Amino acid sequence: MSQKSKMFLSGVVEGFYGRPWTMSQRKELFRREQKWGLNAYLYAPKDDYKHRMYWRDLYSPEEAEQLMTLISAARERNVEFIYAISPGLDITFSNPKEVAALKRKLSQVCGLGCRSFALLFDDIETEMCPADKEAFSSFAEAQVSVTNELFLHLDEPHTFLFCPTDYCAAFCSPSVPQSAYLKTVGEKLNAGIDILWTGPKVVSQHISVASIDEVSAVLRRPPVIWDNIHANDYDPQRLFLGPFKNRPTELLPKLRGVLTNPNCEFEPNFVAIHTLATWCSYGQKDVSMDDQGSDYNPHEALRLALSDWLVEFGRADQPDGAGGGRSKRQASDEEPMQTDGYTPGPRDNPLYTAEPLTLDDLTLLSELFYLPYEHGATAVLMLQELQWLRREDSERVRNTMRADTEEWRRRAEKFDDMCAAVVQMFNRLSNVPNRIILYDLYNYICDIKSGVTMAKAYVKTLGETRGQTPHSALALTDDPEPWGFRGGLSGEFQRMLPSHGIHDLFRSPPATRVYTIRPCTPRDQPEVLKIFKEMQIETQQKVELVGDRLVEGHVTPSQSCSLILDDAAGVCGYVFALSDAKTAMTKAQVQKQSQTMLQDFPSVMAIQIHSRVPDHSTARRLIEQMLSALRDSGSKGVFSEFRSNDRRMFDFLKTLDVFQVLKVEGLPTNLVIMGTKL
Numbered sequence: 001m002s003q004k005s006k007m008f009l010s011g012v013v014e015g016f017y018g019r020p021w022t023m024s025q026r027k028e029l030f031r032r033e034q035k036w037g038l039n040a041y042l043y044a045p046k047d048d049y050k051h052r053m054y055w056r057d058l059y060s061p062e063e064a065e066q067l068m069t070l071i072s073a074a075r076e077r078n079v080e081f082i083y084a085i086s087p088g089l090d091i092t093f094s095n096p097k098e099v100a101a102l103k104r105k106l107s108q109v110c111g112l113g114c115r116s117f118a119l120l121f122d123d124i125e126t127e128m129c130p131a132d133k134e135a136f137s138s139f140a141e142a143q144v145s146v147t148n149e150l151f152l153h154l155d156e157p158h159t160f161l162f163c164p165t166d167y168c169a170a171f172c173s174p175s176v177p178q179s180a181y182l183k184t185v186g187e188k189l190n191a192g193i194d195i196l197w198t199g200p201k202v203v204s205q206h207i208s209v210a211s212i213d214e215v216s217a218v219l220r221r222p223p224v225i226w227d228n229i230h231a232n233d234y235d236p237q238r239l240f241l242g243p244f245k246n247r248p249t250e251l252l253p254k255l256r257g258v259l260t261n262p263n264c265e266f267e268p269n270f271v272a273i274h275t276l277a278t279w280c281s282y283g284q285k286d287v288s289m290d291d292q293g294s295d296y297n298p299h300e301a302l303r304l305a306l307s308d309w310l311v312e313f314g315r316a317d318q319p320d321g322a323g324g325g326r327s328k329r330q331a332s333d334e335e336p337m338q339t340d341g342y343t344p345g346p347r348d349n350p351l352y353t354a355e356p357l358t359l360d361d362l363t364l365l366s367e368l369f370y371l372p373y374e375h376g377a378t379a380v381l382m383l384q385e386l387q388w389l390r391r392e393d394s395e396r397v398r399n400t401m402r403a404d405t406e407e408w409r410r411r412a413e414k415f416d417d418m419c420a421a422v423v424q425m426f427n428r429l430s431n432v433p434n435r436i437i438l439y440d441l442y443n444y445i446c447d448i449k450s451g452v453t454m455a456k457a458y459v460k461t462l463g464e465t466r467g468q469t470p471h472s473a474l475a476l477t478d479d480p481e482p483w484g485f486r487g488g489l490s491g492e493f494q495r496m497l498p499s500h501g502i503h504d505l506f507r508s509p510p511a512t513r514v515y516t517i518r519p520c521t522p523r524d525q526p527e528v529l530k531i532f533k534e535m536q537i538e539t540q541q542k543v544e545l546v547g548d549r550l551v552e553g554h555v556t557p558s559q560s561c562s563l564i565l566d567d568a569a570g571v572c573g574y575v576f577a578l579s580d581a582k583t584a585m586t587k588a589q590v591q592k593q594s595q596t597m598l599q600d601f602p603s604v605m606a607i608q609i610h611s612r613v614p615d616h617s618t619a620r621r622l623i624e625q626m627l628s629a630l631r632d633s634g635s636k637g638v639f640s641e642f643r644s645n646d647r648r649m650f651d652f653l654k655t656l657d658v659f660q661v662l663k664v665e666g667l668p669t670n671l672v673i674m675g676t677k678l
Helices: 023-036 061-076 096-111 130-135 139-153 180-188 209-219 249-254 269-284 298-313 359-368 377-399 405-430 435-464 488-496 522-539 546-551 587-592 595-600 616-632 647-656
Strands: 009-014 040-043 080-085 116-120 159-163 194-197 224-227 257-260 317-319 326-328 516-519 562-567 570-578 603-609 637-643 671-677
Touching (some): 023 061, 040 257, 116 139, 139 159, 180 209, 257 269, 317 435, 359 377, 405 435, 522 546, 522 570, 595 671
Parallel strands (some): 009 040, 159 194, 194 224, 603 637
Antiparallel strands (some): 562 570, 570 603, 637 671
């Protein structure tokens, strides 16, 4: 069968790790897919034992009946049910009994009415057992051999998908065009079998036309995208309610299909699937027309999805108590009376009336839980305001000035209003008639409500010094309530690691360059000195710094305290440190620094990051690694000197929020000292 005669697959993969969806949820998915114009469902829940871990075992009569019912439900909604099996954990490819077990299992599912299948070899070890090494020249050949045999055994089904072990560009060595694994798959896999692909990465921020052209050439067929942009099984604290985006509609004629592998929680996937359907709708038109590429607007698609979702929130759905099913309240039950005929008097408290959920509330919810690589607009604004309030308050304390107090109060009130909107959204969501949706969202909205409440309390505490008094229930104290201990044990571990926080989306958008941090070697000295001299030319100030002696090699850094930052062009940054700064200081330099400062900050660090490095997270990681080494040496603080007109480096370090400017009496005006406690 030619590729052109095949149906474009559009729909959903249930392929995440965690609790699988219920039968009633899957049937509801088929209803939505039919309504929105999607046509496929790939059954691949990682925690279905007989899909993956116990793939050899046949389904029991009860299980088979459930699966048959599900296959029939999909067919009734014109949704192609694709049954996937994942034997890669322990299959011996060269053993005929193993292949026979696969045939027996898929034949059973075929007997239940399934006509489409997938064989998955994702997330497995690539080392073959001795028997397979004797039978096959490569891992790819072993997989292709078994897949081809199964395809023929099932009489070449219309849809048969293969998921390679190297299912994204990041896994291909040394590259997609030069991958021996993909070349074997492309050359030897039966032409009637389609191949799943996640894009440049496991979770791809962007999927470009060029990247699809590249992999299609190696695979000798267009891929089916298994899209993880809304998957959240790798982080139980994140949920993704943003639109399907960063996939140009020019991809549509170059693909065999797109299947989204969304959030583990079923109900929040309304947005992910709805916006995917809007994107796929451009494939129903002549996508080769010049005016189709820019028509899909993710923001408009999100608005349409949220508008439809708002209607669902108003439906009085309740769990039926049988594992995720639905039961409808009667219309008369949707607005229950609080008490029989009670009417409060003029001096009594009025009856509580739940405020209805609005589209603005859902828009806010989506922006707080947006996408893996970006926050929504409101979330970014809240982070910007909080960062500004912190920074300005720190500057005021250091400079003992009360300038811009009115602006600070105005922006504090603005931040307070944004926090109040989040709490209002939480309260309205908590009272929606559709409890099924609420229960899928509840842990997440509770968490964000607690987070913004703590941030609000922090700003109120800062306001104390500006004449404001925080509410006693919000004040930060040394004896907090348990909700102040965020993240449990995992949070404790993360806060102890030097790299904690370096990958924050707000502070550090995902890097597009690859950097390496490594120990400095003698061969690096020429490039280090080149950066050092460029900095001196840039600042044009002849001020001798303590750290200069470390950089120029006159003083040897302490053990494990000389690090280099590399990119594709070579050395692009360095950091050197000495645990006892006095050993590198002249008498004049010692006199310049107060003894108190040297007691609190006994170590010195020399830092320089080349101007071609825009990624703050990389610099932060380099510095945090050095701070960790100094901390291990027993140091309790470190300082670093800068020429006062080295604004680029000074501003760069300020954005990292690691160092603070130190006030040192008698310090020359052409010198700035920054430091941090360890």
